[in-house]
Amino acid sequence: xxDIAPAGYYHAEGDPEGTVRYWDGANWSGEPKPLDDQxxxxxxxxxxxxxxxxxxxxxxxxxxxxxxIGAAAIDTAIGVVIIAPFSASVLLAGLALSLYWVVVVVMVxxxxxxxxxxAVGLRVTKIDGVTSPPGxxxxxxxxxxxxxxxxxxxxxxxxxxxxxxxxxxVAIDPQRRSIYDRIGGTRVVYKNRLS
Numbered sequence: 001x002x003d004i005a006p007a008g009y010y011h012a013e014g015d016p017e018g019t020v021r022y023w024d025g026a027n028w029s030g031e032p033k034p035l036d037d038q039x040x041x042x043x044x045x046x047x048x049x050x051x052x053x054x055x056x057x058x059x060x061x062x063x064x065x066x067x068x069i070g071a072a073a074i075d076t077a078i079g080v081v082i083i084a085p086f087s088a089s090v091l092l093a094g095l096a097l098s099l100y101w102v103v104v105v106v107m108v109x110x111x112x113x114x115x116x117x118x119a120v121g122l123r124v125t126k127i128d129g130v131t132s133p134p135g136x137x138x139x140x141x142x143x144x145x146x147x148x149x150x151x152x153x154x155x156x157x158x159x160x161x162x163x164x165x166x167x168x169x170v171a172i173d174p175q176r177r178s179i180y181d182r183i184g185g186t187r188v189v190y191k192n193r194l195s
Contacts, residue, residue, distance in 0.1 A: 166179045
């Protein structure tokens with residue numbers, strides 16, 4: 001069962017910065033209110049930065065560039081080990097790679113991460129930053145850019161371009177969302193910060 005944020009005051013996606021709303025555990029209620037106008041929330045157990053690390057000032061709950069590169073390296077190494085025995089045949093190598101892609105999609109959908117992400121303590125969540133695993137739809141959509149690498153001749157260049165764009169996004173985005181996260185409507189967080 002996915003982890004869902006408990007009832008409390010949180011910053012809602014799409015609301016203006018510095019505002020909070022009440023989350024009843026399933027739905028948002030009321031209009032966004034400026035956090036500064038809510039003195040009873042600041043510094044208390046209802047302080048949204050204390051209850052929901054998704055609004056933490058330092059964004060420490062999101063998987064940063066270094067750890068995500070490490071996770072990608074693990075995933076790549078596993079892919080190479082799986083494909084290497086079949087490298088003499090383009091067809092068999094393609095089938096092995098396709099099978100690995102399906103395994104990764106299923107792992108993200110059902111366990112919340114690829115082998116590399118799970119190994120380093122990261123989890124893929126829905127856009128809310130708390131629901132993990134994200135589900136089938138988000139898992140499939142977020143991995144689609146990776147399939148562009150299979151296009152003959154130009155696939156490698158496309159993969160390189162997507163990788164560089166993702167690195168840039170993760171490096172500068174406060175919520176460390178890569179191109180995969182933006183397309184799939186997901187976020188990547190540390191498991192110990194999943195709440």
